[in-house]
Amino acid sequence: MIKQLDHLPQGLLDLPANKLYTKIDNHTLVHLKGKIKRPVFISVLQHGDEYTGWDALKDYLNNHQHVLPRSISILFGNVDAARHNVRHLENQPDFNRIWPCHLTFDSPYAKTMQEITDIMEKREPFASVDIHNNSGRNPHYSGINSLNAEFINLASLFSDTMIYFTSPAGIQSTAFSKFCPSVTIECGLSGASDGTEQTHTFLELLHSQSNLLHVPGILEHQKVYKIFASVKVKEEIDISFEQHHHGFMLVKDLDVLNFQQIPSGEQFGRLSKQLADLNTMPFVVLDENNQPIDTDYFKLDGDKIICNKSFVPSMITQSIKAIRDDCLCYIMQPI
Numbered sequence: 001m002i003k004q005l006d007h008l009p010q011g012l013l014d015l016p017a018n019k020l021y022t023k024i025d026n027h028t029l030v031h032l033k034g035k036i037k038r039p040v041f042i043s044v045l046q047h048g049d050e051y052t053g054w055d056a057l058k059d060y061l062n063n064h065q066h067v068l069p070r071s072i073s074i075l076f077g078n079v080d081a082a083r084h085n086v087r088h089l090e091n092q093p094d095f096n097r098i099w100p101c102h103l104t105f106d107s108p109y110a111k112t113m114q115e116i117t118d119i120m121e122k123r124e125p126f127a128s129v130d131i132h133n134n135s136g137r138n139p140h141y142s143g144i145n146s147l148n149a150e151f152i153n154l155a156s157l158f159s160d161t162m163i164y165f166t167s168p169a170g171i172q173s174t175a176f177s178k179f180c181p182s183v184t185i186e187c188g189l190s191g192a193s194d195g196t197e198q199t200h201t202f203l204e205l206l207h208s209q210s211n212l213l214h215v216p217g218i219l220e221h222q223k224v225y226k227i228f229a230s231v232k233v234k235e236e237i238d239i240s241f242e243q244h245h246h247g248f249m250l251v252k253d254l255d256v257l258n259f260q261q262i263p264s265g266e267q268f269g270r271l272s273k274q275l276a277d278l279n280t281m282p283f284v285v286l287d288e289n290n291q292p293i294d295t296d297y298f299k300l301d302g303d304k305i306i307c308n309k310s311f312v313p314s315m316i317t318q319s320i321k322a323i324r325d326d327c328l329c330y331i332m333q334p335i
């Protein structure tokens, strides 16, 4: 059973993310009463090193100490990982890949996610917001898995740039999308002040809405992209940003391409002579059904990896660890 509270532990709003563990456990749900009863669900720190959500939520709660405009249910994700400023601990799964979905997960963690989903479904949330950061240069954007007006409007309260995605499986916002408008927001680098401010503004805006079907003043500059595939580097391949290395050498500053339409012919990286001689693609490109579609998007030209088709990448990162943990990038097209 997860822990549920109807108040924040004393002094919690003074703590940075890496000290939360002193007062709260992983997967604690805190239900705070506001003037309007239907709550907004807010999830922070599913990934322990992504703390903009907590910083912004603290600012929001400090601004509304006396009365909240609307009830909030706060989910504290991985405060143990936050203590060490890592995505998750060695013995833990990625918390945002095991929420209820079409796959069956059989672990105590997955049961916890099911329990939280069941509790929140009964509370009929007005909206669900899961707050993340990423490690490369990306604009701040929101992710949705439905193109219904309520989802688009919710996402637009945060950013004009949004991504429509249906995989990977086991994502929190997908699980909650069955019963309320849900969004994942990506606020740039952890702790960067522009991301914290934008998220705080978003929380203020969201809590002042009475209806997400009609949100005035948006829908004009929106850009919606759909994720078609993800690029995963093969486990046995070495990755590097250095140019005289072995294995797969990525182009320096590749992350400036995030959210840019890159033309066919653009170089993505280079292979060591050994890999080039073997004609080895260093990664697989997987579509939404996990089917490989490498050759649709990339080809080898000697030791160069060249884009075969124009597309918009996102989530390209300079962190080798993030590339290993998640993926090199997502392949998108505007819709």
Ligand SMILES: [Zn+2]
Residues within 6 Å of the ligand: 047, 050, 132, 133
């Ligand atoms: Zn994350």
